Amino acid sequence: MTAHATLQFEPATLADLPALCALLAQLFAQEHEFSPDHTAQQQGLSHILQHPDIGHILVARQQGQVIAMVSLLFTISTALGGRVALLEDMVVDQTCRGLGIGSQLLTFAIAHARQQAIQRLTLLTDQDNQAGQHLYRKHGFQPSGMQVWRLIL
Structure with missing residues (x-):
């Protein structure tokens, strides 16, 4: 992957599993x-892809191949009185890191969340990341x- 390769950003499909x-x-x-x-x-992943009311998985593609992904999982905030999302599973293929793909995918995910009337995005990251x-x-x-x-059940 080169920095100049054309990227496409779009929702994932079951074929991307x-x-x-x-x-x-x-x-x-x-x-x-x-x-x-x-x-x-x-x-x-299959459950999310088959139930878009739960969330959306967004991908970056280069020449048709998925090289990065991020998940937006939906819920309702009583504090805000509307839909919010948990941003999870943000990952760029290790062979494509350092080229700005993650930043572009995150920009796409934020715009997508706004289009879905999401009022807040929340994420977790390792403390040393x-x-x-x-x-x-x-x-x-x-x-x-x-x-x-957390309580693991």
């Missing part, structure tokens, strides 16, 4: 709290005073 699973395997191999599990990732945090700050995200707590 193998490429999406491969990208999530890369992402979860580098995250502290998650591990790649092809069956789980395929099941989750300085590159990711720099990217998110560049696009207007700010750290929250809220603390993440």
